[in-house]
Amino acid sequence: MQASALDSNYLTFEERRIAQANVEQHWDRLTTPQRFAFYTLAKLGYQLLFVRSSPHSRTAVAKQDDKLVTIDDEGDIDFNPDVVLRERRPPRH
Template sequence: MLHTAAMKLTSPFIENRKETLMDTNSHWIKLTNAQRFAFYTLAKLGYQLLFVRNANNCSTAVASQDNKLATIDDEGEINFNPSIILREQK
């Protein structure tokens, strides 16, 4: 009985984790090789990949850690002080 209760408590976490992993994977495949190598550096610092935007034949990866944002351009250059504003989630 206790085992079943524990499973019920953790199942929303497991579902959210699956959604996060699928979403991260969909963004990961959009990264250039240079962006992937640069992101490894950010990941070591605790950053998570939020999304990748493609515009004018250029891509920008956006990552966050707590309230800090960082961007990675096509060539793998990391900007720890980007001038972007994220929309609030509703």
């Protein structure tokens, strides 16, 4: 097991949020249909925020200004998703 994987077991919740995956890592988590759908959104100025995985599905979340969209694992885009993002809070000391 790599040292970075071991260290992540001892990070606080806030520290794990700070060490979020970068866009390239999120891109690797997209399904092929999600990649095609996001490519279309990127042309409109959307940025990929993250990919949320569950045992049965993956949902990509993208943002343009204050508008959020989701892309399901079949590549269907929801321009009015029921998603609430957490606020970014500074780490507790």
